[in-house]
Amino acid sequence: MGILSGIRVLDCSIAMAGPFAAQRLGDLGADVVKVEPVNGEWQRHVAAGGARGNKVNVSFLSLNRNKRSLAIDLKAEEGRKILYDLVKTADVFLQNYRPGVARRLGVDYETLSKINPRLVYVSMSGYGESGPYMNRPGQDLILQAMSGAMLSAGRAGEPPTPSGQYLVDAITAYTAFEGTLAALFHRERTGEGQLVQVNMLDAITTIQMQELSVFTVGGKEQKRSAEPHAHVYIRSPYGAFATSDGYIVIAFPSLKKFGEIIGEPSFLDMNDEVDSWTRRDEIFAKTRERLKAKTSAEWLKLFADADIWAGPVYGYKELVEDPQIKHNGAFVEYDHPTEGHVKTPGFPIKFSKTPSKVERGAPLAGEHTREVLTEAGYDGETIDRLEKAGVIGMGGF
Template identity: 35%
Template sequence: MKPLNGIRVIDLSRILSGPYCTMTLADMGAEVIKVESPAGDDTRNWGPPFIKCESAYYLSVNRNKKSIVLNLKTEEGKEILLNLIKKADVVVENFRPGTLDRLKIGYETLKKINPKIILASISGYGQTGPYSKKPGYDIIAQGIGGLTSVTGEPDKPPVKVGFSVADIGAGMWAVVGIQNALIAREKTGEGQRVDVSLLDTMISWQTYLASNYFASGKNPEPQGGAHPNIVPYQLFESSDGFFNVAVATENHWEKFCEVIGASDLKDNSKYSNNANRVINRERLIPYLQDIFHTKTTKEWIAIIESTGIPCGPVLRFNEIYEDPHVLAREQVVEVEHPTAGKIKMTGLPVKLSATPGEIVSAPPLFGENTREVLSTLGGLSNDAISDLEEKGVIKLGSVPAEI
């Protein structure tokens, strides 16, 4: 038993935000049917690296799904899709706003054939507003949403965050929206549209930075590894690397001063409370940095952690996936792929005690489940399926050539 058993999702999305959303739903038990165009999800060709013939990028967000290929530019392809949607609970798409309407499969059409359908639309700027028709990508949303302006070192050019947080965050909000819509449908008996954008995601994550701006009227500036409201709460350099420390309370501060051999700081009025430390950070941080240059990262972490103050190293990926805690939390899993063999993937971030999610299957081959879905769910005979393939309406699964 998984929480979303019995929920069927038609996944029209591609690349990252939508596939991350639908993968999360699939991990929790939903049946996800990934509908690809005859060209396939763009990310099937994004690489290197490839694992044999499969793009590592594509593999990262498409597990636990079925893949069918439909040409939605044909009337027959649209008819097949609408028949599938009649038997579905959720549709997820991340086309530019207006695309579904142009194809005559927009929300108004979908709810006429299935009043319970939930349509989740992920876009760069949302379904309304002056920017709604613009194409939206992660790097653009990070910039317009303010994240780039506060990332990086002071007095240096703005920096994009290393993960695609606008895309992934929008995918997560879409999951939240879909689950809320499913709960609402239990009460009303009707579906609804979920409208999520990358830009709204970035703005929703501003939290205290937005509040700081509203309170002061001052634009937040990049702090490097530091925090605008708490000192010291940041990255420091040791004699052999880097580590983060979070001195978040006055009790922490007193212990911190003692354990690093700087007990004189406790009695200095310039640093006696967090507000004073924020005001005088330009004098305090270099003083602390000189101290931290005297020992290794491992030594400082052992010393600081002994007091209960949060701290930790800055790990590279080869270190992350050897970390005993990461492994104990099952954040590295291995599945068997039909062409790539055994592949490693990141694990489920949400742990449910009674109805846990599960990684059941590897990401599907291109069109791997076209025949299965169209025969069992679409009610088509083998002859009808072969005829549709000859017309170019569908494609059946095939093993790609090794790259």
């Protein structure tokens, strides 16, 4: 049994941040019922990176394991009634509708908390549920740009540097996951449910607590320079450098020790805490030239022996085959009824007594509608009538 066994989650979210947060709850044993439109959630029909599956595309597959699918029309009165019946015994309700949509659908916190005062209601948004930006689209790249993070790396005068991941979506999912657990803990103590609000702008701002404090408290300007430093607030050399056969990264070594190893005499008399800032571009450029002389493996061996922080630059092919990744069990593998063998990142927290596990892969749309409604007390005749009327779906999109 998982650590959240016995907790039921109604997941009404779409795209990445909400489904990812709900999947993490499912990985810990919660019964996650994905409530989606009769024709399936939007993400089912959009290919990520051009990758499509047979019935379940890769993006949806990666974000919706350990869930059951209930396909209903929330715009229909009978569809809302089904949801209200499920809310009576639910522990968590999670949604990331645009502000105002939940109220129009009749699934806002005020409505559902009257049905079940113990409900933990998690509401996710782009910018917050009030204020001048509340109706703006909460898209990952847009939030990255607004957060200031794109100007913390790269060269002055060159375009801003976006993350290679859906960074804001991911950190928002983690924030919602943490908030859900905290609210469930509060409920265990008091019996009270509550509203938990998470927004993408605050999430991406908060994880920059060091960088922003250097600016707001330390008064240091966020200034990029001529070389592509990996971070404007970390001393040189810091970044990715070409070797004779690939790339490695170097993280702010002692200049004297580093200079001795790479054969750069000008580093030997430099002061780490002075010259590494005032001569940042010079140090970066000289490091770049010296590292072309040997292979990545040769440099990494020399740096490891000298206790200098350095590492390889991987692509996904190398990451998946890395021995530490394999040792950690960082990926889970299972067989899916329509997509075949699936290998995908797993749950990163290890529990000695209640480990996470994959109970089921991502569901087809409406795959569990009959099962969930039967548990809620609906008889077969009523379920058949609702399907015929288009209120529910069991089509397996």
